[in-house]
Amino acid sequence: MNEIFENIITRRSVRAFNQEKKVEKNTLEDIVTAGMFAPTARNRQLTQFTVVAREDLIQKLAKAIANALNLNSDYDFYKPTAIILTSCPNDSKFIKEDTSCALQNMFLYAHSIGIGSVWINQPVVCCNDPGVRKILTELGVPENHNLGGMMALGYPNQDLSERDLTRRTKAVYHL
Numbered sequence: 459m460n461e462i463f464e465n466i467i468t469r470r471s472v473r474a475f476n477q478e479k480k481v482e483k484n485t486l487e488d489i490v491t492a493g494m495f496a497p498t499a500r501n502r503q504l505t506q507f508t509v510v511a512r513e514d515l516i517q518k519l520a521k522a523i524a525n526a527l528n529l530n531s532d533y534d535f536y537k538p539t540a541i542i543l544t545s546c547p548n549d550s551k552f553i554k555e556d557t558s559c560a561l562q563n564m565f566l567y568a569h570s571i572g573i574g575s576v577w578i579n580q581p582v583v584c585c586n587d588p589g590v591r592k593i594l595t596e597l598g599v600p601e602n603h604n605l606g607g608m609m610a611l612g613y614p615n616q617d618l619s620e621r622d623l624t625r626r627t628k629a630v631y632h633l
């Protein structure tokens with residue numbers, strides 16, 4: 459099987475991470491580069507990638523989000539060893555499209571090198587809550603940016619050998 463095709467069909471969301479093994483800086487940079495080479499509407503390349511690998515900052519953001527959305531106080535993004543926030547100027551018409559393409563590139567590249575990841579959507583829905591925005595600002599997300607999606611990542615701490623290779627999704631062909 460073509461290895462890119464195999465990588466695509468074997469990727470799964472990972473929600474348990476090895477706390478002892480951090481993702482190296484150059485690996486994080488490569489994952490971001492994979493995101494940067496995703497297609498963007500009109501090739502405008504407006505997305506900022508904000509990478510956080512400090513546990514205290516990751517959990518500070520999780521707590522602010524839990525506060526904003528009334529989630530349980532143990533909300534922790536599944537304790538990833540890094541997160542990558544994607545954001546675009548809030549007047550961009552293609553935030554979702556641009557950041558989703560970038561995130562998928564990053565999920566797939568991460569999977570290809572043995573790193574697990576999952577999309578976390580709660581930061582997107584409350585990025586303009588004052589408590590959340592304050593932390594986003596501390597992290598360097600521009601004030602005029604909205605979040606498009608967040609990737610939580612790390613070395614997996616879950617068994618990925620059993621994968622459902624069937625799909626409910628439909629395709630219609632006229633060949």
Ligand SMILES: Cc1cc2nc3c(=O)[nH]c(=O)nc-3n(C[C@H](O)[C@H](O)[C@H](O)COP(=O)(O)O)c2cc1C
Pocket residue numbers: 469470471472473576577578579580
């Ligand atoms: C737009 C979007 C939002 C998502 N938000 C979350 C989330 O907040 N938390 C989570 O655990 N997974 C989230 N996911 C992951 C999906 O639950 C997951 O992709 C889906 O169940 C299919 O599983 P798979 O990724 O293992 O193929 C999200 C996925 C997408 C595309």
